Amino acid sequence: MKVNEERQVRIVQEIIEALSESFLFKEIRKKELDDIVGKMIYRRFKYKKGQIIAHEDEPCTTLGVILKGEVEIQRLYSSGKTIVLSRFSKGDVFGEAILFASTSAYPATVAAVTDCEILYINRDEILKIFTQNEVALNNFLVLLSNKIMILNSKIKNISFKSIRQKVINYILVKSKDGMIKHIILKENKEVIAAELGIPRPSLSRELINLRELGYIAFDRGSIDILDLEALEAEMME
Secondary structure, three states, X not given: OHHHHHHHHHHHHHHHHHHHOOHHHOXXXXXXXXXXXXXXXXXXXXXXXXXXXXXXXXXXXXXXXXXXXXXXXXXEOOOOOEEEEEEEOOOOEXXXXXXXXXXXXXXXXXXXXXXXXXXXEEHHHHHHHHHHOHHHHHHHHHHHHHHHHHHHHHHHHHOOOOHHHHHHHHHHHHOOOOOOOEEEOOOOHHHHHHHHOOOHHHHHHHHHHHHHOOOEEEEOOEEEEOOHHHHHHHHHO
């Protein structure tokens, strides 16, 4: 009995640790977070690397919080091709943008990149948390707003005629329209390419082309703008 109690305490502490790293529970005091988890009804599932967590068009009735590992949001095509739309890790959430929609279905496939563990909280429990904690509600609204901004950026990116313009637009956005000349890359090229909706080799090739033109310099973790006017001129073509 004691062993089971100790195991349960350890599980709860792992959940609290992961939630404390989640933006959804940002700036919530530990005592409040302990209280939230103590009252919360949830489910935990473990997945093996490569396992599908949720299929596209499958009903979404819960918000998922990653306790361990990494997951990808993927678009699978009948040809067998897969495009990675985004990647999430410990503390990140998924499903929040569709949980309260009139038609709550996953718009893409969610897959385990590594062995992972997911905490699921249903819609009623989320509403209960928001009723009891204004900070969590505010964080949730910020998350949704950020999703809308990202979506708007992707829609804008689709309108560009060439891969070069998509890459340059990414650079200009990250540089805040040239205000920052040295850009620190927080994502790897695979994630950036997925965000732009282009193959990773195409991203690398275009960065090399821009470097050879003398527009930028770059390494694995950063991009330096050398000729802002030339980059902006490319966007006008």
